[in-house]
Amino acid sequence: MNTLYHYPLSPFSRKVRLSLGEKKIEVGLVEERYWEQDPDFLRRNPAAKVPVLKMGGRTMADSTAICEYLEEAHPVPALLPKDAVARYEARRLVGWFDDKFYHEVTVKLTGERVYRKVMGTGYPDSTNVKAGAKAIKYHLDYMAFLLEERRWLAGNEMTLADFSAAAQLSCLDYTSDVDWNRHEVVKDWYAKIKSRPAFRSLLADEVPGFQPSAQYADLDF
């Protein structure tokens, strides 16, 4: 049996869960409080981060490296386009959401509201929350700009870029930090991806002490 060590509101775990789900690769989920640096877990991944995937006797870390591996070892359905330029665009946007969006928005909103309390690193810092609330508007505008011209974020096919973005936004939606009324195209895009079978397990997630927002699991939000 394959195992994914994950944390429910880790966007990087979610990105890998979506890839696995879309490719119909079954995994057992093990929740890992990675910040506690359990020695067994550190042996699995010295970077001390989730996700970690155990598959076929192999232990793999780093969500981008895992997703690229899954593309190569389990190519159907493809989550990257065939053409090199289109693949570049999908990977550029994976980087955008995993790095820029994560640090500017997710860490500052879901991070301040949930990670801090769960990890015991103090109270939310209101300066960060304000900066995150401002930054998400810019990011939603950028997504709308892309989606005006394309069916999915990186082009007319669904790619890993959509999973990277949805992984981040679904964490923010859990903490009620997304204004879905800002852009109809973004809401429509999220509704499409949210209704995929691979998304179901994410919508069932719960972090004790933090209720998900009312619309979190609602496909008709």
Place this chain on the structure above:
Amino acid sequence: MNTLYHYPLSPFSRKVRLSLGEKKIEVGLVEERYWEQDPDFLRRNPAAKVPVLKMGGRTMADSTAICEYLEEAHPVPALLPKDAVARYEARRLVGWFDDKFYHEVTVKLTGERVYRKVMGTGYPDSTNVKAGAKAIKYHLDYMAFLLEERRWLAGNEMTLADFSAAAQLSCLDYTSDVDWNRHEVVKDWYAKIKSRPAFRSLLADEVPGFQPSAQYADLDF
């Protein structure tokens, strides 16, 4: 003519410069003070980061997406192995150096000493410098652990993982933050990569107001 918008002590620019150099793709370098958010530059890359590569009428951003594109469009010499598991390992280490090493070490040492002053964001924070000086030891130990078993970081062939690591370490070497005597295998590895023709342009870099360390450009350090 191809153009790379870069900043001399940006490790991500350096990673792309090494890939381009190794593949013998000629580029003109344009230094970009990306933090000043010049509107022309923002049009090239709304993420407001270097590197940005203009090549064949296309403008590309995100060092990982660029390097993957170069692998696909200019496959010789290969900077990723052929086998999917070996490719995974190279990409895991690219993630390790680009994300973990960069945030734990480069930002806290070269970042505090140089970026802060150049960007005008204040004086070095000694708590960060101390944390970076501590973290680099752990990272050098991890590199030595890998290099005891392998000729290069991800296996017996040189890959993008070596360029990611050397890009970060060369910035730290500029600011005298690497103890090359800690592990002979790490020093030998760096000497090998430093002597490649692709590395020459990095060794000629200078940031006004910051002298590189004595051994920075010395191949026999």
